[in-house]
Amino acid sequence: xxxxxxxxxxxxxxxxxxxxxxxxxxxxxxxxxxxxxxxxxxxxxxxxxxxxxxxxxxxxxxxxxxxxxxxxxxxxxxxxxxxxxxxxxxxxxxxxxxxxxxxxxxxxxxxxxxxxxxxxxxxxxxxxxxxxxxxxxxxxxxxxxxxxxxxxxxxxxxxxxxxxxxxxxxxxxxxxxxxxxxxxxxxxxxxxxxxxxxxxxxxxxxxxxxxxxxxxxxxxxxxxxxxxxxxxxxxxxxxxxxxxxxxxxxxxxxxxxxxxxxxxxxxxxxxxxxxxxxxxxxxxxxxxxxxxxxxxxxxxxxxxxxxxxxxxxxxxxxxxxxxxxxxxxxxxxxxxxxxxxxxxxxxxxxxxxxxxxxxxxxxxxxxxxxxxxxxxxxxxxxxxxxxxx
Ligand SMILES: Cc1cc2nc3c(=O)[nH]c(=O)nc-3n(C[C@H](O)[C@H](O)[C@H](O)COP(=O)(O)OP(=O)(O)OC[C@H]3O[C@@H](n4cnc5c(N)ncnc54)[C@H](O)[C@@H]3O)c2cc1C
Numbered sequence: 001x002x003x004x005x006x007x008x009x010x011x012x013x014x015x016x017x018x019x020x021x022x023x024x025x026x027x028x029x030x031x032x033x034x035x036x037x038x039x040x041x042x043x044x045x046x047x048x049x050x051x052x053x054x055x056x057x058x059x060x061x062x063x064x065x066x067x068x069x070x071x072x073x074x075x076x077x078x079x080x081x082x083x084x085x086x087x088x089x090x091x092x093x094x095x096x097x098x099x100x101x102x103x104x105x106x107x108x109x110x111x112x113x114x115x116x117x118x119x120x121x122x123x124x125x126x127x128x129x130x131x132x133x134x135x136x137x138x139x140x141x142x143x144x145x146x147x148x149x150x151x152x153x154x155x156x157x158x159x160x161x162x163x164x165x166x167x168x169x170x171x172x173x174x175x176x177x178x179x180x181x182x183x184x185x186x187x188x189x190x191x192x193x194x195x196x197x198x199x200x201x202x203x204x205x206x207x208x209x210x211x212x213x214x215x216x217x218x219x220x221x222x223x224x225x226x227x228x229x230x231x232x233x234x235x236x237x238x239x240x241x242x243x244x245x246x247x248x249x250x251x252x253x254x255x256x257x258x259x260x261x262x263x264x265x266x267x268x269x270x271x272x273x274x275x276x277x278x279x280x281x282x283x284x285x286x287x288x289x290x291x292x293x294x295x296x297x298x299x300x301x302x303x304x305x306x307x308x309x310x311x312x313x314x315x316x317x318x319x320x321x322x323x324x325x326x327x328x329x330x331x332x333x334x335x336x337x338x339x340x341x342x343x344x345x346x347x348x349x350x351x352x353x354x355x356x357x358x359x360x361x362x363x364x365x366x367x368x369x370x371x372x373x374x375x376x377x378x379x380x381x382x383x384x385x386x387x388x389x
Contacts, residue, residue: 005073013077016056020085023050032086041167044091048122058096058120060249061104065112066120072302076252083256090253091164095119095126097250098242099172102189106229106238115170115191127168127194128246129159129216130239136161137372140184140236144175144218151225153177153190155198155218161366165201165214168194172242173218178233189235189242191227198222208358209348246367247318249302255294255321261328261356262287268353269335283331290324315381319373322363329360 005013024032030040031047051057052066060075061067070078090096100119103111118124135142144157155175165171171192178186194201198221203211229238266284269275275284297320301313332353333340340357343349350358364370378384 005077009073009077012074013081016078016081017084019054019056020081020087023054024085024087031088041091045122045125045167048090048092048125050122052120052122057092057122058100061100061116061120065104065116072249072305075249076256076299076302079252079256080259082253083260086260088257091167092119092122092125093250093253094128094164094168095124098128098245099126099170101245102172102229102238102242105241106189110226111191111229124169125164125167127162127165127171127214127216128242129162129165129171129173129192130242131161132158133160137369139174139239140187142174142176142187144173145179146173146175146177146188146190147179148177148225152222153192153225153228155190155192155221155223157218159216159218161204161213162201162216163213165194165216166203166211170194171199171216174235174239177235181233184236186233187235187239188232189229189238190223191229192218192221192223196221206359207361208355209350243368248314249305251317251321252298255298258291258294258321258325258328261332261353262291264353265328265332265335268332272335272337272339274335274337280331280335283327283334287324287328287331290327294321294324312381315373315377318368319370319377322370325363326360329357333357 027043028047028050030043048057055066055068056078058065058067059070059078060072062069096119100116103115107115115124119126130139130142132142132144142157144155144159146153146155148154155173157175159165159171159173162168162171171194173190173192174187175190176186177188181187192199198219200217200219202215202217204213204215205211206213229235265287266275269280269284274280297313297317301317304313336351336353340351340354342351344351368376375387379386
């Protein structure tokens with residue numbers, strides 16, 4: 001196994017690093033820096049449009065749909081340079097990494113032509129509307145329903161924890177379209193316009209002080225009958241694929257940002273003298289080793305995916321990075337000591353590392369909880385009996 005980069009890949013890195021350097025000036029310079037969960041939506045949307053205009057919004061996609069057919073390694077490089085330039089999570093992450101790949105894999109040609117180019121251009125934003133108050137880990141228990149009325153689907157129900165739904169133009173909505181069906185049967189994946197009077201989006205305030213996710217109420221919301229992925233009642237397979245995209249390649253950017261966060265913790269430890277504490281030094285060293293192991297595992301996972309091999313790294317990926325990141329958050333708090341608890345102003349103006357710690361508590365919940373990931377490892381990798389239901 002070779003984990004280095006070719007000359008062509010290094011040239012690609014130079015091109016991308018140079019582009020970020022030139023692009024992140026003027027107003028866009030504000031997107032740089034150790035910020036987590038920025039709320040300047042207008043600026044971030046305009047950044048997405050700029051990426052799209054320069055053909056860099058969806059580099060992995062085929063050229064016909066606004067991409068540049070980048071290889072997996074080029075995607076790793078892009079994510080690393082994006083993080084090195086100081087950028088945080090993209091507002092169009094869900095569209096680019098979850099919805100787009102789902103439409104590529106399961107959508108019709110007319111859906112690809114309608115929905116993919118505006119995502120690549122950074123002009124349309126999406127939300128993933130799966131979870132409900134009674135259906136998170138047990139997603140197949142969901143109750144939101146849709147029924148056909150003439151040329152439309154009419155949707156009734158409630159979703160929760162929908163990240164960035166307040167800035168989304170469209171929602172990928174998993175709902176029950178076969179009355180009386182139970183479990184994963186009878187579910188469909190609908191593409192629903194969010195700007196309509198029958199959709200109410202309410203922000204949920206998180207302990208970081210931000211409101212990145214939302215509750216959504218569908219009270220007779222409508223979408224055209226053809227806005228369905230696959231056949232009615234056949235949505236489960238596509239929805240599971242969406243969750244697979246969420247836990248797999250889409251995490252590349254997140255992991256690249258962890259390097260920057262670890263460097264912030266190191267800088268803080270050097271600045272306040274905690275780096276001299278033997279216990280802290282051990283934990284910093286362990287964090288560095290853990291990050292390198294994570295990167296090696298990610299590259300192995302990608303190599304397997306490229307060769308269409310079923311690699312076991314993919315199954316442990318989520319569990320590994322979420323555990324590592326939560327430990328980094330705890331380490332950051334121990335490095336900062338009392339300073340971690342001081343806000344710079346009213347209304348949750350915490351230091352960046354404190355916000356990182358607070359958000360990291362969610363790492364073991366989103367994209368499949370720790371317990372569910374362990375169940376998957378037990379059943380699919382170790383061949384243990386299925387989780388009793
Ligand atoms: C930051 C963040 C962003 C999110 N964004 C989105 C989004 O954009 N769209 C969306 O649809 N959802 C989103 N979610 C929701 C997320 O998918 C759910 O929170 C997650 O699936 C868990 O569901 P739940 O919260 O209902 O918890 P529950 O499923 O009720 O779980 C509660 C606890 O019970 C445990 N548990 C449940 N079942 C089992 C079992 N069989 N064996 C062992 N333990 C079990 C869980 O591990 C957990 O500890 C987001 C969540 C977070 C935190």
